[in-house]
Amino acid sequence: MALHYQEYGDKSASLILFLHGGGVSSWMWDNQIEYFTHYHCIVPDLPEHGLSNYEINFSIKGSAEEVIKLIEEKASGKKVILIGFSLGSQVLIQMLSMKPDLIDFAIINSALVRPISYAKKLIEPSIRLSFPLIKNRWFSKLQAKTLNVSEDCFEKYYEESCQMKPDTLVRVLEENMSFEIPKDFREANGKILVTVGEREKAVMKKSAKDIVETNANCIGVIIPEIGHGASLAMPEVFNHMVETWIHEGNLPKEYKVIS
Numbered sequence: 001m002a003l004h005y006q007e008y009g010d011k012s013a014s015l016i017l018f019l020h021g022g023g024v025s026s027w028m029w030d031n032q033i034e035y036f037t038h039y040h041c042i043v044p045d046l047p048e049h050g051l052s053n054y055e056i057n058f059s060i061k062g063s064a065e066e067v068i069k070l071i072e073e074k075a076s077g078k079k080v081i082l083i084g085f086s087l088g089s090q091v092l093i094q095m096l097s098m099k100p101d102l103i104d105f106a107i108i109n110s111a112l113v114r115p116i117s118y119a120k121k122l123i124e125p126s127i128r129l130s131f132p133l134i135k136n137r138w139f140s141k142l143q144a145k146t147l148n149v150s151e152d153c154f155e156k157y158y159e160e161s162c163q164m165k166p167d168t169l170v171r172v173l174e175e176n177m178s179f180e181i182p183k184d185f186r187e188a189n190g191k192i193l194v195t196v197g198e199r200e201k202a203v204m205k206k207s208a209k210d211i212v213e214t215n216a217n218c219i220g221v222i223i224p225e226i227g228h229g230a231s232l233a234m235p236e237v238f239n240h241m242v243e244t245w246i247h248e249g250n251l252p253k254e255y256k257v258i259s
Helices: 026-035 060-074 087-098 117-135 137-146 151-163 166-178 183-187 202-214 235-248
Strands: 004-009 015-019 040-045 080-085 105-109 191-197 218-223 256-258
Touching (some): 015 060, 026 080, 040 060, 060 087, 080 087, 087 105, 087 166, 087 183, 105 235, 117 151, 137 151, 183 202, 191 202, 202 218, 202 256
Parallel strands (some): 015 040, 015 080, 080 105, 191 218
Antiparallel strands (some): 218 256
């Protein structure tokens, strides 16, 4: 297994697997792990992130293949729930396209699916120029704030930021900004919840709408008064939303449905 992963909770229960965003790793789900102790929780580090670091180069498709292997090894006929954030949600969409019957419930948070071609051309030169800033604590604090990383988690975020190589960051950003919905995503079965923050960029809201429109099993909602990273910014609300939706199919009435 090329991915480093950790297991928690009740191994006889349904399986929840969490996929982190770019530039962070499995620690971003610590609040979820504490809450979902009555599930079998698996939290991998995607390639070139966290403890998976540099065993294989990151790509969305390659990551999807590795996570699929992990689920097939661990699920053993259990109900399978996948929760992704940002880059992890792109990996989740790719997985649903490759294995339409693998997942019973999928929660896709803040996934970009509209390629930003002009930005892709600027990634490598801009990273080469700005990369030294990553090791500056004040710059990392600004970046952490945009991701809703708490003060308690900042040191871990900063440590991993300092370990990331320029080539890795270029690869991750190029994959992120060129991703689009695979044609086979429309065949994915299971129930799919798509979320986006009310304060996220317009392209993210349009992406959420695109995802919902592509697969009839999707329902999408806009989470009020939040930007990128609802699971980090308001973990208790996020956790309750996920569990209520899985068990009852209900979502908070104040959330605007994406139609």
